[in-house]
Amino acid sequence: MNPDKTNTLTLCDHCGDTCYRHPVLLGEKVFCCEGCRSVYQILNENDLCAYYDLNNHPGITQKSTIRKDKFAFLDNPDIAGKLIQYTDGTQTHVTFYLPQIHCSSCLWLLENIRRINPALQSSRVNFTKKEVFIVFDPALISLRQVVETLTHIGYEPHLSLEEVSSAQLRQIDRTRWYKIGLAGFCFANIMMMSFPEYFSGGEILEPIIKTTLTSIIIFLSLPVITYCASEFFTNAWNGLKNKHLNIDAPIALALVITFGRSMYELYTGTGSGYLDSMSGIVFFMLVGRWLQDRTYQTISFDRDFRAFFPIAVNVLKDNTIQSVPVDKIRANDIIQIHHEELIPADGMLSKGSAEIDYSFVTGESLPVSVNKGEIIYAGGKQTEGVIELIVVKEVSQSYLTNLWNKDSLQDASTTSYSFIDALSKYFTYIVLVIGMIAGGYWLWQGQPQLMWNALTTIMIVACPCALLLSANFTRGNILRILSRNKFYLKNAGVIESLSKIDTIVFDKTGTLTQSNKMKVRYEGQVLTPELKTQIASMVVHSNHPLSKAVLQYLDTPASLTPESFKIIANKGIEGWMEEHHFKIGSPSFTGTDEESKKESKVAVTMDNQPIGVFHVTNAYRIGIFDLFKSLVPGYKLALISGDNQAEQAILREKMGTESELLFDQSPHDKLAYITYLKENKKANVLMIGDGLNDAGALKESNVGLAVCDDDNNFTPAADGIIHASKVSVLDKILGYVRSGRSIIMFSFGISIIYNIIGLYFAVQGTLSPIIAAILMPCSSISIILITYGLSQLFARKYKLA
Template sequence: MEQLVQSPQTNTKCYHCGETFADEIVHFQEKDFCCQGCKNVYELLQDHELGTYYTCDVNPGISPSLQNFDYLNKPAFRDKLIQFSNQDISKVSFNLPSIHCRSCLYLLENLHKLDSGIVKTQLNFGKKELSVWFREQEISLGALASLLAKVGYEPLLSEESEGNEKKKRLSQQTQLFIKLGVAGFCAGNIMLFSFPEYLGIEDGNLKYLFGYLNLILGSIALFYSGSDYFKNIWAHIKLKKITIEMPILLGVLVGYSRSVYEILSHTGAGYMDSVSGLLFFLLIGKWFQQKSFDFLSFERKYTSYFPLVITKIMQGKEEMAPLSEIQVGDRLRIRNEEIIPADAILIKGKSNMDYSFVTGESEWVAIQSGNLIYAGGKHHGEMIEIEVKKDLQQSHLTQLWEQQAFKDPSFKAENWENFANQVGIYFTIGLITLATIVALYWIQVDPSKWQNSVVSILVIACPCALAISYPFALGHGVRWLSKSNLYVKDIQALERMGQVDTVVFDKTGTLTLAKSEAPNVYLHRDLSENELDILYSLSLQSTHPLSRRLCTYTQSFGDRKLLSISSFKEVPGKGLEARWKELHIKIGSAKFLGINPNVSPQDFFSSESQLFIQIGDDALGYLDFPWENREGVEFMLRKLQHHYDVFLVSGDKTNHAASLKDWFATEDHMKFECSPMEKMDFIKQLQAEGKKVMMVGDGLNDAGALQQAHVGIAVSDDHLHFTPASDAILQGRSLSRLPEFLNFSKKAITLIKMSFLLSLVYNTIGLSFAVQGNLSPLVAAILMPVNSISMLIIATWGMNIYGKRLKTN
């Protein structure tokens, strides 16, 4: 029924997850799967009569994870996650970032069919949060999390402090929703109570009653729904700063004050409908501005990259403990591909340590017993034991987070003012000056006109159109970019993208990938089946990247036999050697094999990309496993260089520059062997020269530079997990579209400026009547929200046109 067929070249897609086959095809029930995991999920769903899952969407699934969550059963973790528990039922909520379509909704709300211990589930699709009621005596918390991972929805478990930050943001959003609702309620009812005025009904008592009701509702709208404007302006006044909110609030207060006077003196109905309506539109813009991707994490601490649980050795036995309980002197057990949580000494075993996540250096470092290991390194090889030598907060890695860019959360906001606030300074000064001049003129010429003139000027010239078009235009921009796999943190980050004039790239993981691929073959003859088995058996003994890639290459010719080799020896950084029967086998660098490769400079990329092979006395030649450049990256760099200054900063060695030097203007535009601190300092140096810098990187080693830069973009092939702190997250496959995204951000800024100019024309015409005292404050109050709505329509319509073009491209 089931058959495994090697087929690296096929373009068929997996029936479950839709991914293109890379290494193998699993046939089952006349369907093809990319891996055993996808096949197992399909079989599980069929066995529980959940086959309808596949009718909801085409290729709806996600490749499953084998992550073990048994540690969640320990009280230290369980008590933090369980929201409610009695003798029978417990409730827990998980963040499931992999949710993406209606099939996910169908499966997760039918999860009780997969295990009888699950009572019911409820999915909040927008927040990607699943609430589960379950019986702990039938299915434990760890088993529940493992079941979710098994069907492709691995829970994202964050550190407690990150969870608190998220709760704080949700609380702020909830408060904004309440204020928005109150403003809408007040605006709607004020318009209803203003009908006697609209229709010219002269019933005095009814008119006065509705006037007082409007005054109460208008006061609630201004002082409750608009309270944030008062707080922000007061905070900026203390800092001696003027923002766009000041003339807006000034116009609103003038309209409100005039309304209070007219209502209480029974000389008019006031303009509470315009005041509350404007506040409602402003809060909608503010909500649109704050709306972001709840399922993405743009703010990362260094502990975000470490496991939540570590394995301690206590009295010779393993004990699972939270990361926060690590102490100096603790002995920890680290398994293959686990991250080192603190600076430590290697006590038992050997390790090939991958520091690329921290330093950017792509080559692994061989670590022997007694050597120091730094936090953030990823261990490759057999299980090892380490002894913690530094507290978690004092490790080498935490030096990044001692920088000002990480300490001050308002670092970017305070250093780079946006267009709206820059305009606000001059607008406020000009508006107050004009109103003062007009008031002084009419007091001398015709005192009966000065009050109406000043009120009309302050109301009609309110820059609310800019305050509304700004968040709506950029908010739509953020939405359209997300459809192209660029997830921008907020509208301020998108605006800063439009100001960039310099782009700095990391290399490893950003421009290049170390993915397994068919090598370039430079052998003087074909390998026999027996020789393939020999190379497979030898390469399987090592965790070096080239050994792993050789192992995969031999498997591409069919199933391999594991031979019993002897005298195995690995010389770190050079190669492997062993014996099989009478044959002596060596693989590694040309120098290790004692071979003069006679390779021309055009064919030579770097020593780490070539693997020479010798079987017996026969030097067969070499296989070239070059680093894989991301698709379209060279064209992207050349296109960027027409409009931007483009640099490369990398932790890799200088000899990796050979294949990249043609991509950059001069050698001065490439810097190698850079530490994380040196990357950050390089960004600071460019900024000191007056440049607006965008940093594009992928690893924790880039986190400092990403924070320091005008805009930091984290490139990730899995945008839901483990991206450094950044202003935006870009899926790796869309990196080649970066010039389009930057051009799109510039168009967004241009559209805002055009709408502002149009608003100025409108204000100029209105002011020409207002300064003459010929414009009633009532007409000004009506025209003010009309102007705002027109700007909103222009912003929405314009960005949707640009967005559709971006999507089409």
Template sequence: MKTTCYHCGDECNEHQKIEFDDKSFCCNGCKTVYEIFSLNDLTCYYDLQESPGATPLDIQGKYDYLDDESIIQKLLSFNDENVQIVELYIPHIHCSSCIWVLENLQKLQKGIVTAQVNFPKKSVRITYKVDQISLKEIVVLLSSIGYEPYISLEDYESGSKNVDRSLIYKLGLAGFAFGNVMLLSFPEYFEVNEFWLEKYKHTFRWLMFAFSIPVVVYAAQDYLISAYKGLRSKLLNIDVPIALGILVLFTRSAVEVLFDLGSGFFDSLTGLVFFLLLGKFFQQKTYNYLSFERDYKSYFPIAVTKVNKNGNEETIQIYKIEKGDRILIRNQELIPVDGILINGNAQIDYSFVTGEANPVQKKSGDKLFAGGKQLSGAIEIEAINSVEQSYLTQLWSNAVFEKDKTSKFTTITNKISKNFTIAILSIAALASMFWFFTDATKVLNVFTAVLIIACPCAIALAAPFTLGNMLRIFGKQKFYLKNATVIEQLAKVDTIVFDKTGTLTTRANSEVKYTGSVLSFNEEKALKATLRASNHPLSRTIYETMTKISLEKESQVFEHTGKGLQATVATVDVKVGSASFVKNEKEQFSSDTSVHVSIQNDYKGKFTLKNTYRKHVDEVFQTFSAYDLSVVSGDNEGEKVYLKKRLPENTTLLFNQKPEDKLAYVSQLQKKHKNVAMIGDGLNDAGALMQSEVGIAVSEDINVFSPACDAILDANQFEKLPKFIKATKQTMRVIQYCFIISLIYNSVGLYFAVTGQLYPVIAAILMPLSSISIVVFTTIATNILGKKL
């Protein structure tokens, strides 16, 4: 009797077999892995799939090169004094149990903080603490449990670029077998009862049997394995009825040939698998066409400030950053590219990358990593490479910012697929029982045709194709969504909360007037250096009017969120912000939009700004009149009368709101069972953006991207916001129409299958056609919606 390894499933050699804990292992490596799991209470790994592991390799001394610090630096995605992040390509990732064990690495080693698997890319992103574990120890650990990473220092990405052509090979094999089986079936079709059939009948049948074996064993294995794993996990997935149909056809045909009862259904069997794979190939190609490339160029319509050699500042697109460029990073801005700190007080918050909120102090000459957020004034860095494609996208999708914004529609889709499978199996069984007592010759055809024609693939495809195409269309319109779930969430929104400054207003054409004591030359330079560090729209507006004033670079600036700026510039103490912040009691209740200034704790005056609202703000709010609308602002009530005249009567206006007040307001609305969309500029709204069902950051030409948001809207497209939200509702309607089409198709197909008028091979042709029809319908429908935008 053959014995298989409890860990990896390979056959155990009787002479090398190792017995441990009443289990058999093929080698010491597999036994060691089992012991590691047992010691760390991870034996439930084996419950996910029988023999899920892989045989560990002899790795002694193999990774000694990872003791070299210069080599380690080439592999790391992030590195500071405490935390390092590495992304490793692991070819052996192949199933749910692989994902489970890799994402539980922190239970095997305390130094590992998190591990996130990217299943399509077969990679794992590991965050770990430097003082507790090294990269070499992590790689050795992975290899010891059967997941040896692929590491190539010359071309680290080459391993992940391998193209999976298995579907093409399976399709080719199935097509070859189907063509030959059809050819060999011709004598049977035409009932040739003379020389050819009598002499070669058995030869032809055995050849057809031989052609069908690789089709079932290799070409159809994905359906069989998927169904098997689903049943083991007590789940009825959409591959169960397909796999059952394939097995029934093959078993019945094999029995007929073996016992000389007939020619079997090898033509239907091979045709079924061929057309299933053809439909799958079409779906794959179409989906690859529809799904847009998630790179930083698409997602981030933001720009950074480049400091030229002559000291002048210019705004450039983020993807135009080149090695050696000097970049100005203001307070609360994200560092878009790895660089060296040139000057400034760097307090970097890497929580967007590592999840740890403690800011890191850096000095001139230190390396800064992309994804960090500057917390203390402005700094200048020198870029040491260009922006890495997709890095900021990965940052946007970091699990640190995941919250329970679950998609009810996805649940409904899965639920429909499950119930659909149960219903189809029941119909197939009842129809077979009926024909067994009526006309037993039709039982097999009816049973198989029902299972094939009613495959719920069309239902499963409706959502991803529709939402995927809309993501692409929105992206072209400069409305960038984090993922497809955001479309559904937007479709459910019934309450919209707007920030005012930087969202409804724009810095373009703003009028600035200064009233107060005349500032000296040194005081003006100190004020400009202070304003330079801030990203707040009012600060930027004033800063841009001070073009004739030279810049004092040496400064130490602290921004008090929602209040103002405090700085010391060349011994000059500056305060800029609200009246209460600069301690001007007389101006605290002023009705205009103003920024107050004090020098050496002596109140000097104020900059009065006349807000310029974005074009078509009135039309946007009138279009949203059916929603519950609110405007929350950190500014005073100076614009209240003006806004009341322009906005719908039911609009709630709140002023003097701190960031925590905005978050609390959104939370309060949600307690009233409202689905809230928060629309802000990403500066003081991060908490509210994350709390809301959908957080939309309006982006102009400044680097204020916040991973807390679910979508980024180019400020120039603000007037299209109502159309975007309307399009999400229409998108969900398209998916509902897909369900109706699929239901009609299945009802008609089942009628002909149950009444015995549909052969399995015809059903196999119609099944991918149904999927194709859904794809074509969703593509046309969503493109029509796109043209309306």
């Protein structure tokens, strides 16, 4: 053996993964598995290899093979009908969600898919939503074949129950664009039409021109007040209906007064009105709201269990297999689950050997073996072979699904009001008092005309638009900077909830520890390169996470082929290679070491002689202990884990003596603990978790953050999604979010200076439209600049930019 050659690992030309096994060769190309090679072949045959020129290793690994009949359920017209958006016999339109879309190569390939099969007439990718819209000829190709074609080139559509029920509602709301465009148009033109009046002082105009200008201004202002500003009126009304004065109420009032007074002035010819300022402020407020509400289309924050479950499942009835939609499964049905498939309903194992990966549910990455007659819970994934289950509970009644049906979570939209609303209330009261005093003074002076003048202009000046603008632009900027740090919040309201947090509850597995990376420690005989290669060549045949961890640790190509080998589910692998008998697996399997609850062990024997043991533990995320150190002074920490207490000692040391550490917690326990903290301790709880087992707790907490390893990973419903690599800078993120309030207050303070200048004129009854028209844009633009500058500055302070 040439050590140089065997110790260099090559990268797959399709997906860029390390080729541990004998690389699959095709011409000069190297692939890590048959799957990747066949994708390349398809692309090569159809002259689509530009896919590989656009990006390095654009492919998606094809190691997990897809079962032949996996998409048979799409032949069922009921299910297919739910996915199809439109069909007329010659054309069928369908949109698929492809979470694999990640680069321009994907875009190029999917839009050229008709070269693979001309029956696919056209395809269009929406990159931000990771969707592809396909038009195909139903006479030539079936929906199932379309899905299979996509799957063959590595883009398996994500088909779920949720997808099916929402296929019809895939409409995008574009009204805000229309409103902003229209308000901007009206604002600019009204301003232009007002210039002659401003510059001439309102005297030298010809009457006919004056009438024309006035009519145009009135005409342009109508859509602003009736259409563009409509959301302020509806928000204010909704607030008042719930007996709450929100910030929209004084704004709506100011808009009405401004509009009414302007109409009066224009009608009587006593002035030129404030319609330009009014439409300007509507325009800026809409832009601010747009910036704040810009959502992340690729990320879904409201996934419930339906997004995780398959559409259909194979049911055995009278010795035939039928595809039945998941929601039609009833108790006592016998369902068949193939490898890598999710179990949709709680069931009793009746046939086959079950190796259930509950990582979806518990975050625990090692599969569990289940014996015949035992219950398997929905959400688990079968890892090897085919099993049959007798359904015990329907999908909607399952243990896991129950988390979503809790009463406490149904009305989770408890109305929490922003400090902005409270502030605007005081602001409005103060302004009303000033208005009363000024009005009273002029009445006392015997000038009722001036009284009305002062009263209305004060209302116009004092509209808390500046406060709303500060809040909207600051939050918009914060959201943008956080998203650059792979921290995505559901909406701007979460910023404020986050800044009030005093208790942080962590999940362990998958949150504090890395879910796909294990720490491996080896003990035993020195591993020679030869031995390394032999062990690697054995474990490469097993898909068990522990085997993968060992393989990664060895970092050696599996260049040998065993003469024979046998995989014993959840035990290990044994076989013959180079005249030696190898047994690799759990200590009870090899009979050389003792099992331990603390860590997983992979023992190796050669010809029944112990070689050594790999100790595999979950690795903590880098920087997680430093995070605890900086969080302990400011927050109360807690840990709530579904795991056993093995890690208690180290966590106690790192998280401090004050922290509560709870182990062996079920999903329902987690939920109950959060409720307890909220109700008995009056805490504002931030929950950070990943798996579906945290779903209840995430929803119940004041702010629930879901951790995801990959941008396209599926996360349970949460208020925010944080990328796994950023969990360790949580302290900085929380600090930054808290500074948001100071930014809002500061820029609002600046805008109050403008307000005072305006009020100075207004109380005297001399606020002319031209002063209003200068002050309003100045104040708005300075707010935009200040909020932008400060949020950038604070981001740099917290090293987030």
